[in-house]
Structure formats: structure tokens, C-alpha cells
Amino acid sequence: MNPQTPQDRKVRVGIIGVGNCARALLEGIAFYRHDPAATEGLMHPRVGPYTAGSVEPVAAWDVDAEKVGKPLWDARAAGQNLSVGIPWSDLPPVGEDVTVMRGPTLDGAGTRYRERMELAPDWPNYDGAEIIEQIRESRVDVLLNYLPVGSQHATEWWAQIALDAGCAFVNNIPVFIARKDYWRDRFRQARLPLIGDDIKSQLGATYLHRIIVQAFADRGITLDRTYQLNVGGNMDFYNMLEDARLASKRESKSSAVTDAYPRELDPANVHIGPSDHVAWLGDTKKAFIRCEGRGFGGAPIELDVTLTVPDSPNSAGVVIDAARIAKLALDRQDAAAADHVSAWLFKAPPRAVASIPDQTAKDRIGAWLTGGEER
Ligand SMILES: NC(=O)c1ccc[n+]([C@@H]2O[C@H](COP(=O)([O-])OP(=O)(O)OC[C@H]3O[C@@H](n4cnc5c(N)ncnc54)[C@H](O)[C@@H]3O)[C@@H](O)[C@H]2O)c1
Numbered sequence: 139m140n141p142q143t144p145q146d147r148k149v150r151v152g153i154i155g156v157g158n159c160a161r162a163l164l165e166g167i168a169f170y171r172h173d174p175a176a177t178e179g180l181m182h183p184r185v186g187p188y189t190a191g192s193v194e195p196v197a198a199w200d201v202d203a204e205k206v207g208k209p210l211w212d213a214r215a216a217g218q219n220l221s222v223g224i225p226w227s228d229l230p231p232v233g234e235d236v237t238v239m240r241g242p243t244l245d246g247a248g249t250r251y252r253e254r255m256e257l258a259p260d261w262p263n264y265d266g267a268e269i270i271e272q273i274r275e276s277r278v279d280v281l282l283n284y285l286p287v288g289s290q291h292a293t294e295w296w297a298q299i300a301l302d303a304g305c306a307f308v309n310n311i312p313v314f315i316a317r318k319d320y321w322r323d324r325f326r327q328a329r330l331p332l333i334g335d336d337i338k339s340q341l342g343a344t345y346l347h348r349i350i351v352q353a354f355a356d357r358g359i360t361l362d363r364t365y366q367l368n369v370g371g372n373m374d375f376y377n378m379l380e381d382a383r384l385a386s387k388r389e390s391k392s393s394a395v396t397d398a399y400p401r402e403l404d405p406a407n408v409h410i411g412p413s414d415h416v417a418w419l420g421d422t423k424k425a426f427i428r429c430e431g432r433g434f435g436g437a438p439i440e441l442d443v444t445l446t447v448p449d450s451p452n453s454a455g456v457v458i459d460a461a462r463i464a465k466l467a468l469d470r471q472d473a474a475a476a477d478h479v480s481a482w483l484f485k486a487p488p489r490a491v492a493s494i495p496d497q498t499a500k501d502r503i504g505a506w507l508t509g510g511e512e513r
Contacts, residue, residue, distance in 0.1 A: 150279045158373065158374065162451040166454045201241060202218075207258070243260065244264075269303075287312060294315070297321055307334075309335045316332050331464045335480075344395065351398050359439055360401070364408055365409040365410065378412040391485060460484075
């Protein structure tokens with residue numbers, strides 16, 4: 139542990155996959171450092187002693203030849219990454235001194251990815267010792283997993299690396315780690331925070347859809363059928379054109395909504411998932427949500443909502459909290475808080491907390507944050 143003054147306290151993060159979500163996080167950190175008094179766009183301006191600007195990227199890994207070997211700030215705008223809508227031209231760069239390193243490819247880059255990306259020269263050392271050394275040297279507190287959807291093996295590989303290196307793991311993607319007892323028990327035993335799985339974006343389709351189905355239940359309306367169709371133009375959506383990579387994404391997105399509705403729903407009447415790639419949308423995502431139900435005396439009720447959001451900043455607004463809470467949990471040696479923050483901020487939290495309403499999860503994490511303020 140470093141002797142640090144409160145102002146110097148940093149959340150040292152390692153970034154796995156320097157795509158659009160990482161870009162939004164980096165530019166967001168720069169934005170809040172540039173204007174430390176700004177509170178707009180943040181659920182928690184402070185998490186314990188940490189501001190949004192306290193998040194410090196200290197290591198990053200990718201496989202794209204256009205990103206590996208570059209300073210992180212340059213890599214964030216390289217390869218297939220798009221403008222994510224944060225006005226960064228006047229912002230002080232973040233991660234300029236960090237060189238993006240080559241991670242293992244494993245199942246990270248699928249067929250769609252390989253159409254558009256050239257892999258950097260391969261890195262043969264798959265035993266992980268070199269990466270653990272890189273993590274220790276750069277003193278990473280929290281590893282942020284931003285691999286493409288369908289990276290099952292690669293995500294498990296990195297979760298094991300987090301355990302071996304002794305850092306917290308935030309799993310932003312729909313591969314089940316925090317949801318699995320196997321991993322949850324091992325992180326608990328190691329007293330390391332494990333937060334995940336699959337970011338529930340700040341004001342995203344999942345959060346909105348959960349609120350709607352909860353409202354149906356609260357107001358005595360029977361929900362008969364629902365869909366949530368999602369389109370976007372970034373690389374995440376392009377990768378999701380490969381159907382074979384989508385099983386856990388569909389499960390994560392569907393269960394996030396059905397868990398919020400306390401009655402039975404026929405799975406045949408629920409259709410939720412990524413739907414198409416529309417190139418000209420860029421980093422904009424559109425979600426079309428429809429709910430059909432029956433109200434008083436069986437009278438029909440229909441609801442259609444369209445949500446248009448900047449996809450990647452919508453994820454960064456969540457990760458900025460998850461990273462800081464993971465660090466605070468490390469400081470407090472209280473890895474158990476991870477479950478509540480997973481329920482509040484992620485689509486597929488551990489089963490034990492998956493059905494608690496968002497408001498309850500929010501209140502619990504709020505109480506945990508203020509309860510230990512003095513520590
Ligand atoms: N709102 C959101 O944007 C949102 C919400 C929920 C979940 N997610 C998930 O977060 C993840 C990241 O999203 P994104 O938009 O940044 O994706 P992206 O496709 O822009 O970025 C993925 C990055 O991973 C790199 N990569 C591929 N294989 C790798 C490997 N083996 N090792 C290291 N790096 C590798 C790619 O080169 C790329 O830089 C995706 O799985 C996405 O589904 C995003």
C-alpha cells in the first residue's frame with residue numbers, strides 16, 4: 139500500500155479491450171478532471187474519497203494491431219473505435235503514459251471482428267505469468283473486462299488472472315462469472331471484490347424495461363407479451379451479428395427483464411436481444427420496447443417506447459461507479475458489498491440478488507457508501 143494523502147488517492151484500473159466503452163471511460167475521466175465541480179451525468183460524484191477523476195488507467199491490453207504498442211490515449215481513437223460524443227478536443231489526455239500491451243487472443247476476436255481488424259503479432263505466453271507481472275508492476279487495483287460478446291474462454295482466463303494477481307474484477311460483458319458460485323466463492327475466499335455481469339447501462343434499454351414491467355406488476359396489470367429490439371452502428375453491434383456468440387447475451391438481457399416481473403411469463407412471449415447493426419447509427423443505440431397486457435376487467439393495454447442513447451458513454455456512467463466501489467470495497471476489505479452493486483449496476487448479478495428491485499439495490503449500496511464514509 140502506498141502512503142497517500144486523500145487528494146492523491148487513485149483507483150488504479152487495468153483495461154482489457156480498448157474499444158468504444160473504454161474510449162468513453164477515458165474521455166469521461168478527462169471530462170471530470172477538467173471540471174472537478176461537475177456533477178451532471180454522475181450517479182455518485184464521490185464514492186468514499188474517490189471522484190470520477192480519481193480513476194487512473196495504469197495498464198491496458200488489446201489484440202488489434204492498430205492499438206497494441208500505442209499510448210492508451212491514442213489507442214482509444216484507433217482501429218474500429220468511433221467518436222462517442224464526449225467533446226474531448228480541449229481535454230487533458232488520460233493514459234498517455236500507458237502503452238497498450240498484447241493480451242492473449244483466445245476466443246476474443248470472432249469472425250466479424252477479424253473481417254475488420256488485423257491481429258497484432260501473437261503473444262505465445264498463455265500461462266499468464268507475464269501478465270500477472272505487468273499487473274503487479276503497474277499496481278492495478280481493479281481489472282475492467284471489456285472484451286467482445288462471446289469471449290467466454292478469454293473472460294474466464296482473465297478472471298483467474300485477477301485472482302492470481304490479487305485484484306478486483308469488474309466483468310462488464312455477458313459471460314457469467316459473478317453469477318457463477320464457482321467464481322463468486324473463490325473471489326470471496328480471496329477477499330477480492332467481483333462485480334458483474336454485463337453492464338446495465340446508465341439509462342439503457344434494460345433499466346427502462348425493468349421499470350416498465352415493475353410498473354405493470356405494481357399497478358395490477360398482467361403482462362402478456364413483450365419485446366425489446368436493439369440496433370446500433372458500433373463494433374459491439376457488428377460483432378453481435380455472429381449469432382453463435384450471442385447465447386449468454388440473450389440470456390443476460392432476457393433474465394434482467396423477467397427477473398423484474400414477479401409473475402410467470404411464458405418464455406415464448408418474451409423476445410429480447412441485439413437485433414441488427416445499422417452502420418450509420420455510429421455509437422448511437424436505439425431500443426424499441428413493446429409491452430402488451432391486460433388491465434381492469436381484462437381490458438387491453440399496450441405500451442411502445444423508443445429509446446435513443448449514446449451507447450458507450452451510457453456504459454461508462456456505470457463503470458465509473460463500479461470501478462470506484464470495487465476499490466472502496468478493497469480498502470474496506472469488504473468484498474461482500476459486491477453483490478448489491480452488481481444488482482444495481484449489472485444485468486446478470488448473482489442469482490441471490492437478481493430479483494431484488496433496483497430501488498432496493500440502490501438503497502443498499504447507498505447505505506453501504508455512507509455507512510463507511512469515515513473509514
Ligand atoms: N452500453 C454498452 O456499450 C454496453 C453495455 C453492456 C455490455 N457491453 C459490453 O462491453 C464490451 C465492450 O464493448 P465495446 O463497445 O467497447 O466493444 P468494442 O468491440 O468496441 O471493443 C472490444 C475491444 O476488445 C478488443 N479485443 C478483442 N479480443 C481481445 C482479446 N482477446 N484481448 C484483448 N482485447 C481484445 C478489440 O480489439 C476491441 O478493442 C462488449 O462485450 C459489450 O457487449 C457494452
